[in-house]
Amino acid sequence: MPGYEVIGAEERQQIMEVLATGVLFRYEFADQRQGVYKVREFEQAFADYTGAAHAQAVTSGTAALKVALRALGVGPGDEVITQGFTFVATWEAILEVGAIPVFAEIDQTLTMDPDDLSRKITDKTACIVPVHMLGAAADIEKIVAIAGQAGIPVLEDSAQAAGCRIGGQHVGTFGACGTFSFDPVKTLTTGEGGMIITNDKGLWQDMSEYHDHGHDHAPNPGGRGGEGRRFIGDNYRMMELQGAIGLAQLAKLDDMVATQRAHKTRLKEALAALPGVSFRHQPDEAGDSATFLAFSLGEEKHRVRVAEVLRDQGAPAICFADNTWHFYPRWEHLLAGSTKAARGWPFAEPGGRRRVVYAPDALPKSVELMKRTLVYPIQLRMSEERLQQMEQAIGKAASL
Missing domain, CATH: 3.40.640.10 (Type I PLP-dependent aspartate aminotransferase-like (Major domain))
Incomplete structure (x- = not known):
């Protein structure tokens, strides 16, 4: 990437x-x-x-x-x-x-x-x-x-x-x-x-x-x-x-994208062996910049087991449901309305009246999907040895 x-x-x-x-x-x-x-x-x-x-x-x-x-x-x-x-x-x-x-x-x-x-x-x-x-x-x-x-x-x-x-x-x-x-x-x-x-x-x-x-x-x-x-x-x-x-x-850039696509295609082929796996929908697969590879399992429990095997085999994937930078329920400062402004801006008006309050459970559909999803960043310099290690790790996860 x-x-x-x-x-x-x-x-x-x-x-x-x-x-x-x-x-x-x-x-x-x-x-x-x-x-x-x-x-x-x-x-x-x-x-x-x-x-x-x-x-x-x-x-x-x-x-x-x-x-x-x-x-x-x-x-x-x-x-x-x-x-x-x-x-x-x-x-x-x-x-x-x-x-x-x-x-x-x-x-x-x-x-x-x-x-x-x-x-x-x-x-x-x-x-x-x-x-x-x-x-x-x-x-x-x-x-x-x-x-x-x-x-x-x-x-x-x-x-x-x-x-x-x-x-x-x-x-x-x-x-x-x-x-x-x-x-x-x-x-x-x-x-x-x-x-x-x-x-x-x-x-x-x-x-x-x-x-x-x-x-x-x-x-x-x-x-x-x-x-x-x-x-x-x-x-x-x-x-x-x-x-x-x-x-x-x-x-x-075009050469970098082409390299990412090749690496992503290879890993996606390995991941296709996971029972119940699905890949994100894209309006145009051919136009993908291939910086990441996202895949979802049928149940959160299955995602957790797969993630554990991948981690133990040295090929961990990211679960963005647990990521504090990218997902709504994990933005504690947004949900709490935390700010350095003494009068509460931008969450409150100068008089103290709240402008907006964000509920942690506001996006249930997104939460359900993200809890079943794992993501691999795609690097440019992925050696043959590293790709094989990841394929083997995925194979172990597929045999659960």
């Missing part, structure tokens, strides 16, 4: 081109930088790769969500529907812009259940954020259709899904915009960093300005314009070194 496994001469060469200029900032210093604009080049290359008209680089996948939500006009008084199986950053960003996260169930895609989405829409719903979780696509065409009927924009959280497609169309291009993460364990990594893609030029312009304190960026990617700011912004600028690494990593 992680692109750090293949960092090499290409990344070093790109970095050296930046260091030769002495300019690490993505804007200005035209005379000194010798025409080198790595972040802007990375944005254009990523837009071309995904088939989007525009791309905006930022400091992280979390920042990408915040900038996109701001550009879409989301704020206090709004509700944003997302799913109960995602990384905490998805709902942290929603709370950060002042909106209230509303959590939908997941289905066999391990992503947003479109039927539950329909039930959760209200007149306060300002945005829908499906997450292409574990590198595979949500049922995004159905989600976008439901959102379109309600007149609500869709922001695709594609943090884990660079290289994932449906019918040849890259995820992140179905909704109003899509966000990506390039943190240390993503297939395409810049250490930290993120990207937003969109086909809406006006939305891109708003994101471009917001992520740099509201500077108008009229001559982007050169100077920062005439300082005719239209609104307040914040600072989520990607630096040139990250852009340089991103360019080198993007050139390797």
Whole structure:
């Protein structure tokens, strides 16, 4: 899964081109930088790769969500529907812009259940954020259709899904915009960093300005314009070194995805021997980025026994039902409304009245599914010996 496994001469060469200029900032210093604009080049290359008209680089996948939500006009008084199986950053960003996260169930895609989405829409719903979780696509065409009927924009959280497609169309291009993460364990990594893609030029312009304190960026990617700011912004600028690494990593992305797919196919064939096993539904298996392999058993008790054997045989799999970073019932700080704000924001109004209370048992369908599910991260450098060890471990589990 992680692109750090293949960092090499290409990344070093790109970095050296930046260091030769002495300019690490993505804007200005035209005379000194010798025409080198790595972040802007990375944005254009990523837009071309995904088939989007525009791309905006930022400091992280979390920042990408915040900038996109701001550009879409989301704020206090709004509700944003997302799913109960995602990384905490998805709902942290929603709370950060002042909106209230509303959590939908997941289905066999391990992503947003479109039927539950329909039930959760209200007149306060300002945005829908499906997450292409574990590198595979949500049922995004159905989600976008439901959102379109309600007149609500869709922001695709594609943090884990660079290289994932449906019918040849890259995820992140179905909704109003899509966000990506390039943190240390993503297939395409810049250490930290993120990207937003969109086909809406006006939305891109708003994101471009917001992520740099509201500077108008009229001559982007050169100077920062005439300082005719239209609104307040914040600072989520990607630096040139990250852009340089991103360019080198993007050139390797298709090869990384192909390697992941080969490893995943081999392990999936071994797992097919498990009694009662099923694999997550994907809208387009051929477009899978193959960063993870998820499989479910018929009963939780069977999943527990299988997990124990795999662990004892040195090939442990992840049960996200027990994971504290990615699953709604395990987010104790969200459920408790824990915050450092003295007056209780964002869970309470300044006067102390609670804005929202989250019930631990709010997503029973998701809990039942996740308790039966195990997941293998797919590495790039999996030796023949390691693959054989995992196959043997799976074989032991299949003989229970």
